[in-house]
Amino acid sequence: MVEVVGFVLTVTGGVISGAVGFGVAEYRERSRRAERRRRWYGRTARLAERIGNAQPDLADTDAKLEHAPVIRETCGTVHDALAAHLLDAPAEADPELVASCERLIGNCYTIRETDVDGSVPRGFFAEASAAADLGDRIAAASRSMRERA
Structure with a gap:
């Protein structure tokens, strides 16, 4: 009888230990994925904001014309960085974003x-403004999703 009780307690202890170990491993994995999503959304917001930051509110036409190469260069940099960043998107990333x-x-x-x-060329500043607006919307959505991740 004592041997049976000892065996049952040993098996029960092993099952409990295994369940606790599985729970801890699952918790760590979920935490790791959530942190990865938060980092991804944060970087997405920072990249999207760069386009708007490159376009100060310039009323003077000459100042705008002088600033066009900066806008172009910034968009080129963001294009490359955001394209590479999207390749690392987590599977749970919002498809609309x-x-x-x-x-x-x-x-x-x-x-x-x-x-x-x-x-x-005509339309350059309108295209740049549209990109800045889209970037601002993406940044706001990314920040919101980062907080929920």
Whole structure:
């Protein structure tokens, strides 16, 4: 009888220990994935904000024209960084946010490929403004999702 009780207690202890170990491992994995999502959303917000930050509110036309190469260069940098960043998107990333980032990458590509040496083509600043607005929306959505992750 004592041997049976000892065996049952040993098996019960092993089952409990295994369940606790599994629970701890699952908790760590979920925490790690949540932290990865938070970091990804944070970087997404920072990259998207860079486009708006590169476009100060310039009323003077000459100042705008002088600032066009900075906007173009910033969009080129953001294009490359955001495209690489999307490749690392977690599986749980919001599909609408990812689609918005892809649109922003397209806008940045268009701006980057625009030649602004000498003169700025018509529509350049409208395209840059649209990219900045989209970047601001992406940054706000990313921050919100980061807080919920």
